[in-house]
Amino acid sequence: MSSGRCAACRYLRRRCTEDCILSPYFPSNNPQRFVSVHRIYGASNVTKLLLQLPTHLRAEAADSLYFEAQCRLEDPVYGCVGLIFMLQQQIHAAESQLVKTQAEIAVMKSQGQNPEAQQAEQDFNNLLLQQSDNDAALSFPNQVSSGFI
């Protein structure tokens, strides 16, 4: 009977019922997953959170809680917020580089419009168009997943 318990119920030393809300997301073969989540959020909070979600979203929620818990355990001060800061810094650096490069292009263009350069640029633009047609089937969505940032 005890071998049928999920990781959560095993850790909490309680009987794992058939309708245990945690068992689909914290299987007994990965006890560390529940331990991490429990340490940061607590089983009670995790249960409440999952209960308020429709069933088809609970697996993703459990995975994201685990990811955030792991981040927090590895970096107790910043957790996954440290990742957000790092990405924001990378984006800022890349944007600066892009602006700088575009400015250099503008300078180059203004320095002289000769037929060879114009032809080369046209070839380049045609190439981009071809690649963009090829990529149209892949078209990754641009929708915002979270309005928090």
Next chain:
Amino acid sequence: MRSQEARSTSSCAACKLWKRRCTPNCIFAPHFRSDEPKKFAKVHKVFGASNVSKILIEVTEEQREDIVNSLAYEAEARLRDPVYGCIGAIALLQRKMIQLQHDLALARARLSLYATTYSAGISNPESHRFRTVALGEFPVACGGFMDSFSQTCNEVNQDAHI
């Protein structure tokens, strides 16, 4: 005679919520002021006060303010998006970063084209060079594990907006 100053409105947000006396060594008091009740309420709802105090006890006092602020940030994100929390924001930033890498590679290729053409003074038919521009200068933080969230975040949030 006991001073009544301890019973004034100097209770921190945590002790106010629990309607208890806020002691001088209350671990929450320096970080959850009484004028920020929502901050503590959100952190408590997501993490639980007990877990928060355990985290705070394990670090130095200098680090506690940063911890509290990052916990508040995560709690806010989780309450706004109970499925993905901060992961949603991370996925969004990753996508933005990948797009920027792409744009930067193209811009550099274009710049290289101009530099080559102007310096050589001849037409540059080597357009195939542009395909090989590297994207690796800005490796995006936390790749593999996040890839599955990135795609699913979009699908779920498209459904949510219907």
